[in-house]
Amino acid sequence: MKVKVGVVGATGEVGRTMVKVLEEFNVPVTELRLFASERSVGKEIEFKGEKFKVELLTEESMKWKCDYFLFSAGASVSRKFAPIAAENGVTVIDNSSAFRMEKEIPLVVPEVNAYLLKGYTGIIANPNCSTIQMILSIYKLHEVYGIEEIFVSTYQSVSGAGHKGIEELLAQERGENVMKVFPKPIHRNVIPLIGDIQENLFSQEEMKMVNETRKILNDYSIRVYPTTVRVPVLYGHSEAIMVRLKKPYESLEKVREVIASGEDVVVTDDLITPVDVAGKNETYVCRLRATDERSILFWNVADNIRVGAATNAVRILLKHAEMNGKV
Ligand SMILES: NC(=O)c1ccc[n+]([C@@H]2O[C@H](COP(=O)([O-])OP(=O)(O)OC[C@H]3O[C@@H](n4cnc5c(N)ncnc54)[C@H](OP(=O)(O)O)[C@@H]3O)[C@@H](O)[C@H]2O)c1
Incomplete structure (x- = not known):
């Protein structure tokens, strides 16, 4: 498995932990890009011994053809930007409450209902912590x-x-x-x-x-x-x-x-x-x-930051990749 991953809200409590968990779970990330607001542009976050600079989240950046975007920047940011990435064919794993109750959006705890991930591309919602x-x-x-x-x-x-x-x-x-x-x-x-x-x-x-x-x-x-x-x-x-x-x-x-x-x-x-x-x-x-x-x-x-957010999101990524032939 090799995946390109974007993290939106990478400087937050959940975002920073998602980057850590991607490393700890040894997810084979070949390209990583980190996004936040203008407040954090240029800040550096380490992943596998390498420093990555935080970029400004823009509509254009959501057109990056990666494998997964992990979102944790609040519901309004998700509502605006996640659909752009999804329309571009990228699977979005969203930590906010924006899409959880939408009928067609899978709400996933992988240990329980990972079967929803098979053959699915688009927005996947991470439940509340x-x-x-x-x-x-x-x-x-x-x-x-x-x-x-x-x-x-x-x-x-x-x-x-x-x-x-x-x-x-x-x-x-x-x-x-x-x-x-x-x-x-x-x-x-x-x-x-x-x-x-x-x-x-x-x-x-x-x-x-x-x-x-x-x-x-x-x-x-x-x-x-x-x-x-x-x-x-x-x-x-x-x-x-x-x-x-x-x-x-x-x-x-x-x-x-x-x-x-x-x-x-x-x-x-x-x-x-x-x-x-x-x-x-x-x-x-x-x-x-x-x-x-x-x-x-x-x-x-x-x-709550791991089980309730970051780890669940990374587990969804791994399961989704495994079930959809990215392994
Ligand atoms: N904390 C939890 O236990 C938990 C559990 C489950 C789900 N969640 C969800 O995860 C999300 C983030 O929570 P958190 O605890 O990590 O919050 P946080 O520590 O306040 O971090 C928020 C992140 O969002 C970014 N952000 C805010 N507004 C933005 C904008 N307009 N454009 C781009 N980036 C923006 C911030 O970037 P800057 O550095 O630029 O401000 C920061 O990286 C929320 O949706 C929350 O509901 C949290």
């Missing part, structure tokens, strides 16, 4: 027992709001009075709102978890009840999840085996916290408990 790590810990349960309902409370790190989210927490820690990104102080606090409140009183982030979970598992009967919360953690999202199954499980040990049979999922008796998963590409599950024969509870943690 909280959705990806939840899906990875439940998809095998859905295959084996069927899932009826999911109750989930998230504990999402400030890096989920991009670099500016990290800066706001650090500034507040230094005692500075800045409050631009989060609606309340985040230092020594938790905020039970991510994204705007919708007409149904759920937040945007909560509705992403509802709609994206159903689309990825291709089961619109699943009921999802999320509460999404921002916590003063730099990297790593956590989730307290309760799953109500359609069929009763045999034993908690069996449930454990089923969850652990998921790809890139680690079930452990250790106590896992966000600090433990920084830089890891797996989703961790611990504190597995049961109430009745159809209800189970657990704690789920993953690196």
